């Protein structure tokens with residue numbers, strides 16, 4: 001078992017933002033709470049210790065109530081990443097073939113490999129609107145795949161599969177393989193606010209957190225929703241990593257998660273500016289420079305994956321940063337080097353100036 005470098009993670013944590021660079025690379029909503037007051041918590045009330053041997057009951061209950069499941073079906077972890085890892089650690093036997101979507105946020109595929117699983121790419125194709133290839137999944141499960149791991153909305157394309165599509169996948173592959181859906185971007189979508197696909201079939205499990213849509217990346221409030229027998233297995237796996245999790249953060253999570261009004265406010269803080277920024281992106285794609293890219297745009301959300309029609313997408317992204325002063329996320333970190341993820345969660349002004357700079361770069365520096 002080898003924990004290889006996750007290149008995306010290293011890039012995300014250490015990437016150089018050049019002076020004056022316009023950043024269209026990040027998928028988070030901007031942070032909403034820099035202070036305790038903004039978070040709506042009085043720090044003097046936080047108990048430094050409490051009962052949390054197998055999770056703090058009030059935090060599990062707050063998450064369960066929000067998603068209409070039972071507390072026994074919830075594990076609260078430090079971020080969706082930790083839920084993903086603990087779930088995989090509980091479920092993978094070395095040698096298991098696991099279908100993992102491609103393009104892929106690298107942090108979904110890397111832990112499968114680290115835990116001894118064999119990653120079988122489940123290729124979403126641009127020409128099919130990046131949709132989930134249900135027939136390919138069915139075929140691979142017939143050939144013995146033990147699990148399926150995908151994100152919905154999909155990082156990096158932003159495409160959302162509605163419940164019917166996910167249930168079609170679940171029904172096509174049957175109840176044997178597990179299906180883990182990372183829903184970290186889901187509650188951004190208005191029609192799907194507060195909803196989840198978790199447990200709509202006995203093998204359909206979900207992870208998520210408050211990192212992205214709610215602008216609280218440093219709270220590390222994440223969770224796994226799964227059948228209670230799987231949650232018990234996951235806690236046994238967690239016993240290999242930590243005696244307990246920090247009580248203080250579990251307590252804060254319980255307060256934040258049980259207050260839907262506050263969560264909606266956090267989410268809506270940046271939502272309208274992101275919706276307005278999307279119009280700027282559409283305008284760019286409809287204008288003289290739009291043809292340079294092949295771009296299947298999602299109906300909603302804050303990012304998309306664009307491919308370059310002419311030339312090497314990786315080289316384009318690197319030159320765009322150095323000569324054009326615009327940062328986008330390299331496709332190579334999603335297993336798809338000929339494109340890049342572009343985000344407009346930074347609002348209208350940033351999208352406008354970033355895309356104008358991209359247009360100038362195409363005119364002045366890019367020869368294909």
Ligand SMILES: Cc1ncc(COP(=O)(O)O)c(C=O)c1O
Nearest residue numbers: 079080081105151155184209211
């Ligand atoms: C699909 C997906 N899952 C999980 C994460 C990380 O989540 P967290 O900060 O809750 O660990 C990201 C961050 O980019 C992501 O894109």
